Every structure is written in C-alpha cells, then in structure tokens.
Amino acid sequence: MKSSVRFRHAVTVVTLSCFSLSLSLASLGVSASEFSQSYTAYKQAVAEKNNELVLKYAGQAYELGSVQFGPKSLDTANLALNYASALEAQDQKKQANSLYLLALASYQTGYGEDALEVLDPLIGAAQTSSEPKEAKSLFEDAIDISSDAENRILHADTLSAAFATLSKTRLYNRRIRNYALDAYEIYKEELPQDSLTRVKAAYIAGSIHFVEKKNSRAIPLLNEVVQQFSALSYTHPYELKAHAFLVELYEREGESDKSTEHCIAIGSMRPWLDAQEQMPLYRKAPKYPLSYAKRRKSGWAEVSFTVDEFGFVKEPKLLDSKGGSKFSDESIKALKQWRYAPKFVDGSPIAAESTVRIDFTIE
Known part of the structure; x- marks a missing residue:
C-alpha cells in the first residue's frame, strides 16, 4: 500500500549548445x-x-x-x-x-x-x-x-x-x-x-x-x-x-x-495580475493520518490563507474538506510552514489572499 499527498500546483524549468566551423x-x-x-x-x-x-x-x-x-x-x-x-x-x-x-x-x-x-x-x-x-x-x-x-x-x-x-x-x-x-x-x-x-x-x-x-x-x-x-x-x-x-x-x-x-x-520579478494564483516556493508535505491510511481512506482539504509581505502563510482557514477532520488538521499544520513569493503592487510587497486544495490518496 502506498499513500500520497498531491498539491494542485507545479513549477518547472531548461539548455542547449552547438559547435560550428565556417569556410573561407x-x-x-x-x-x-x-x-x-x-x-x-x-x-x-x-x-x-x-x-x-x-x-x-x-x-x-x-x-x-x-x-x-x-x-x-x-x-x-x-x-x-x-x-x-x-x-x-x-x-x-x-x-x-x-x-x-x-x-x-x-x-x-x-x-x-x-x-x-x-x-x-x-x-x-x-x-x-x-x-x-x-x-x-x-x-x-x-x-x-x-x-x-x-x-x-x-x-x-x-x-x-x-x-x-x-x-x-x-x-x-x-x-x-x-x-x-x-x-x-x-x-x-x-x-x-x-x-x-x-x-x-x-x-x-x-x-x-x-x-x-x-x-x-x-x-x-x-x-x-x-x-x-x-x-x-x-x-x-x-x-x-x-x-x-x-x-x-x-x-x-x-x-x-x-x-x-x-x-x-x-515576487518582485514580474508584474502581478489581479487574478494570478500564487505558487508555493517551499512546501512541507502534510502527514498522512496513520489511522486513515490503515483503513485505505482518501480525502482532501481546501484551505484559504493570507500570504504576507514576507511570503509567510498566515491565518489558514478551512473552506471545505472530505474524508475526515484529520486531513484538515494535517493540511493546516503543514501549510503554516510553506513559503510563497509575496504579491507586489506598485513596486512594494503586500499581503494577499490565496487558496490551495490538498489531496490525500491511497495508491
């Protein structure tokens, strides 16, 4: 049995070279x-x-x-x-x-x-x-x-x-x-x-x-x-x-x-759009509740929170969930350790609201 926690966010990156010889x-x-x-x-x-x-x-x-x-x-x-x-x-x-x-x-x-x-x-x-x-x-x-x-x-x-x-x-x-x-x-x-x-x-x-x-x-x-x-x-x-x-x-x-x-x-590198979703730079994975894992129980938690002007997560609040309260508790506990790029307006960082849904599944 394999348990996993999946976040609805992703970031990636990329490189190439060649050699040539010209003719006289x-x-x-x-x-x-x-x-x-x-x-x-x-x-x-x-x-x-x-x-x-x-x-x-x-x-x-x-x-x-x-x-x-x-x-x-x-x-x-x-x-x-x-x-x-x-x-x-x-x-x-x-x-x-x-x-x-x-x-x-x-x-x-x-x-x-x-x-x-x-x-x-x-x-x-x-x-x-x-x-x-x-x-x-x-x-x-x-x-x-x-x-x-x-x-x-x-x-x-x-x-x-x-x-x-x-x-x-x-x-x-x-x-x-x-x-x-x-x-x-x-x-x-x-x-x-x-x-x-x-x-x-x-x-x-x-x-x-x-x-x-x-x-x-x-x-x-x-x-x-x-x-x-x-x-x-x-x-x-x-x-x-x-x-x-x-x-x-x-x-x-x-x-x-x-x-x-x-x-x-x-956060200061690019202009923010009003509806732009913030992406986590550092994520601490929530613990999968052991009692739920033993029962092969899956679920999810959707949480709202504030990203302050320093990129810290503040005031996480449960919006909705499925599967049990332990999924919600573990999600909020982990989110408090996440880091984000703060939103910038007119060249200055500001606090901004964001949401995330964390899925708990048994594979």
Whole structure:
C-alpha cells in the first residue's frame, strides 16, 4: 500500500549548445559561380541571423560544393558542418547527425583522429545522436582530445556539452555528473566572476548539489548566480530558479529569515495580475493520518490563507474538506510552514489572499 499527498500546483524549468566551423572563400579558388553565390548568401543569412535562409543556403552550398570539391574533401567537410549546424538549430537531428559523421570521417583522415580539429564534428555528432551509448562514446573521445589541449576553456566547454546531452539519458551516472562540476572548477579559475559562461556553470553545479541535498555546497553557488544576474536589467530564468532553490535550501536549514529575501526577490520579478494564483516556493508535505491510511481512506482539504509581505502563510482557514477532520488538521499544520513569493503592487510587497486544495490518496 502506498499513500500520497498531491498539491494542485507545479513549477518547472531548461539548455542547449552547438559547435560550428565556417569556410573561407579564399581557400576555394572559385570566382563568380553558382556555388560562390550560394555560399555568399549563406554568410549573409548568418550575419542577419535569419535561420530559415541559413538552412536554405547552407544546404545549397553543401550540395554544390560536394560536386565541385569531391565528397571526401575537407572543403566539403567544412560545408557539411555548416549545413549540419543549421539542421541541428532547426531540430532536424537525424539528418544533421549523418552530416556530422561524414565531416568527422573526413577530418579524421585529413587531420588525424586525435587532432583538435575533429572536436567540432565529434561533439556535433554526439549531440545529435539518437543512441545514448553512441553519444557517450563520441563525447568520451572528444573529452580525451580536449583534455590534452592547452586551452582549458575548450576542455570545460567539451565537458559542459557532454553533461548537457548525457544528463538527459538513462546513462546518467556520477561520472557524467562530474563533467559539470569539473567544468565549473575550470571556469572559476579561468573566467571572471561576471562571465555568463561561468555563472551558468555555477547554476548547473548548484542545481546538482541542490538535488543531492548537499546544502552547504549548493547555497554559495546559487548565491553567486543571484549576485551576478541581479545586475541585469531583465530577469534571467536561471536567476528566478536560483532564488527558488535558495528558498528551499534555507528552509531545509531552518533559516527562514534568509529565505525571506529570496521570496521577496521572486515576487518582485514580474508584474502581478489581479487574478494570478500564487505558487508555493517551499512546501512541507502534510502527514498522512496513520489511522486513515490503515483503513485505505482518501480525502482532501481546501484551505484559504493570507500570504504576507514576507511570503509567510498566515491565518489558514478551512473552506471545505472530505474524508475526515484529520486531513484538515494535517493540511493546516503543514501549510503554516510553506513559503510563497509575496504579491507586489506598485513596486512594494503586500499581503494577499490565496487558496490551495490538498489531496490525500491511497495508491
């Protein structure tokens, strides 16, 4: 028998990278031709950030170039990389993967299997592979190559790319988790504190420690994220999530006074709508009454309350319930420990009314 408590609220969050290699017209020895026109149009589309035209002309340049230079030439491999990158950006991963692998074979023949030049097609092929084991193998080759390079940022970028892809697969393990932590340590040594790359890496490392409940490691990393993003004129998703994590971390530590500033920060990040429902940042699950669980008894409680200007729950009152008074009692007891982002009006936090229904079910 399994009992559960379900809340009618949810919050989530999200990340993506790619590598590309451009082709120098000077190396082609081509004058005004159909190919050079397509390639020039491709470069113009890249400059204008017109993704549809980038895809169109990258494809044209690759098809024409493969005829002009031969399917196994490095020039054709360069064009294949450009086209693969454009396809990947449009989420056409299967076709992109074939082109990355084609370019990889040419690069390994032309530069050697351990050359730095093969990193781009290696990582591209790994990121677009539909087979996690193949992606893992390709990333391991890329990491081996980048680890021998003098450029430590390049190695950190490779580790970060491997984590971003492999952490979403069934192969995720401690080694893959360490890719992100090792990348952050390199960025911390090599990049200034306000580097966006370093801040994002700090967020990922902090998130890992948050999930693993390593509070003392997560808190300074997420505070670093908040500190750097606070200088921006807009709200970055990582800043919002870092504040939310810090609310829960400080509540775990029993330091509600420290979580308050993060509740307020979240509340101030966006304009409130009059009918907007408030979402809990920290929830303490109610205890399932043991006597009810033994009897396989289910029910629910709907409670109204005030979220004060510091994000604390005040004056919870039962509106309706089903299944027994113990469900209501446990709901109110738990709600008193929840934390919310306070509602803001004209730039200042105010107390606001909210409601929640808590379901108790036996699965």
